[in-house]
Amino acid sequence: MTKDTKADAHVGTGLHIDGSAPKGSAGALYTNIASLGGRSLDLAIVATDWTSDVATIQFRTASIGVDLIPVANTTIDDGAAQFKFIYLDHETHKPVEVNGYYTFNDIDWGQSIGLTSDVWSHIDHMYVPTNKTILQYLKTDAGAFVFEPESSVGTGDDDPTSQVTFLYSGITGMDMLFTSAGDARTHLGKFNTTSTVDYSKSVALGSLKDVHIRSSSAYFGYTAYKPLRTSTVPPAKTVSDSDEKKVQENTLDSADETNTWQITQVIPNEYPEFYYSEAYLTDNIDPAWTVNSLKITNENGADVTSWFNSLGAGNNYKLAATAAKLKSADFYGHTYTFTFNAKLKKGYDLSKYLVNGVYTFTNQGTFTTDTGTKPTSTVTTLLKEEQLTLHKVDDAGKALSGVKFALADTEANAKGGKYLKKDAEGNVVYPSDSNYSASLADYTGTTDASGNVTWKGLSAAKNTSHVYYYVELQTTGDHQLLTCIGSVKASADGGTTSVTNKTKVHLPDTGSAERLYLQLAALLVSMLAVTAGLGVLKIRKQQN
Structure with missing residues (x-):
């Protein structure tokens, strides 16, 4: 079952897998959680192994998070589970390599997060959002751990004192261990290997039911918030036509075909103190084009064009987020797609674009926030x-x-x-x-x-x-x-x-040219003779 992260508003409920479900092929798929190169990404979280005292693993539906629910009439004090996080292309469902960050929240009551040595080799930085953090860090040969050592401190889900952020690069997924209490070193590196993971079955298996979390469950969350302001995310640009979709170069069948440029911009989740004072797209489209429509949507396809003011003129576009939206939490944590549909102007002189028998048009945009300006790639449209x-x-x-x-x-x-x-x-x-x-x-x-x-x-x-x-x-x-x-x-x-x-029609062959002339002459003489005879006959009748 595929579940969209925004489909269920009940934080206390979710999709469940029974503790007896097949390990390595049980999990949840969160759709449209990020963007890469203009393409939407999904996140599969697959449970690869867990201890016997875990009766149910619950994947929350209103946010990305996991609860370990104990066997009836017991506590989850010693429960542990290992998960595989895999980023997938939303359309092809194939793993993709990404750079980014993980922020885990609500690590309290003696809980810990463990990362294997292989995953840790891709971690570039680790941050906590406050010097009042309750978390500690430990590095071992098996991997790295972030944990709450006292086992007696509880926090709210979004409390910054129990959050940690890892910045990573060059990975398609991550193996992560979560323990409800106790020494995480007991389990790290000893659970089921990820070679048995079947991410294509990123669904909730086993006794699927919608139940409320028990008070004794252990929870960790994965959030898009982070303790530092994000630098401007480079925007992605693609071009499309009737038979070529989201490419870097396309060829129009005719000058009357619609050409579509799309710029995709990620606006990360930010704490209020990091909200932008400006966020705008610029795109100077060549005057040879007539832009027939412009639309801005979010990752769910909702039209948010009204969230942006058009400050440019003609084909020089500047689309800036409104002041009200920049101050609003609902502006952040989304991916915005700017779609321009255009056709070449009829009768426009295109001679300067003609190179070696091909009309060539290029386009590039930029996106600016408080932390700087980043360009898109340059896309090319050809008309042969x-x-x-x-x-x-x-x-x-x-x-x-x-x-x-x-x-x-x-x-x-x-x-x-x-x-x-x-x-x-x-x-x-x-x-x-x-x-x-x-x-x-x-x-x-x-x-x-x-x-x-x-x-x-x-x-x-x-x-x-x-x-x-x-x-x-x-x-x-x-x-x-x-x-x-x-x-x-x-x-x-x-x-x-x-x-x-067709071949010309010829007269039939009747001999030489001389014979033809003689025949024509004889015919003419005979015709004259007949005419003369008729004349004599007429005179004689008159005389009688």
Whole structure:
């Protein structure tokens, strides 16, 4: 069962696994708890082993936390359990390597947190939020421990005196031991190994039930709070279109296709004394684009666009969190996604973006808080020039060479003789271009020995339909000239379209040219004779 951390408001209830459940394949999945490179992350917490006096392990649903519940009519004084924390890509469900921090809270009444030596090698720093902490630290060959030594001090769940924060790097997960009391060294390194963990079953197994925590249970929590202000988290940027999603480089099928930029920004949980006085996104989108929509959402997809003021002008965006939200706890501990949907402007001169037959557009943004400004990655959008090929054949399928064609971008232009042209530099000029002139040479083509003729350098930006119209200007002597206008579609890889010419109709063979002339002369003489005879007959009738 997958459980969203925000789905249940009852802190005292949760998902349960029975103490007899399979070890290493029982746990809970907390969804959308973090972001990495613009992709949402889940956290699987799998119970890999536990002592026999643990009857039930409860995973809280309103927060990330675990309770050890003892066997009936006993206390949990000596209970212990080991867990595997695994970060997973929310879409692929595969482990991902992350850098970040763990903050464990409510370590009191003699409880302890233990980290194996392998995990400890990835810990860069350890912090406590106050010099009044009740916790102590111990390093051994088996690992490291943070514990409350007196066994008689209790605190609230969010009391800073019982919290500890570990900053880590380069890990996909963490093995963590939790003991309710006693010496944690008794268990660390002796529990079930993580090689048996099946994180794909990150569900609550066994006798699933929703019960309230007994007062004798032992609890630890995992929170996004930390004892120091967080430096600005680097924002992540991706680009998408109709068939390429959340990539660093995409290629548009046409200039009329929607291009989507997304910037994902993590705003960590902060204590009130660390709240920001400013938090804003800047993104200067190239003027070649028309931004048709802008939306800001949180990690759950809720629309929070109204939480930000738009302070920029035109395509120069500055989206700043409102003063009221900066002072509000509900602004923190979330991941915000800024989504821009845009299309290239119709008729906009894109010549400066054309490099080696490809229109290239780049984009980068920044995010600023009190602790500094961090840039996004630079994403790239490509729009390739197009081409097309006509393959000329006769009605027997034989390739025809020497057939000349002109090309137009609309059927009306083809009928009116307004063909594509070329300027002195060899660039294709369209009738819609300001430099289109009758003095420019038509962009014509003549079939080669294979019957092929190709037009290159066609603009997907100037003709978003990709459809062109060809007109046959000249054919071979023994074939009929095409009088109809044909259509063909251009593409980046240049498809080929066959065009057929019919052979001319010839008079039947009747001998030599001289014989033909004699036959025609004889026919003419006989016709004259008949006419003359009729005339004589008419005169004679008149005389009678």
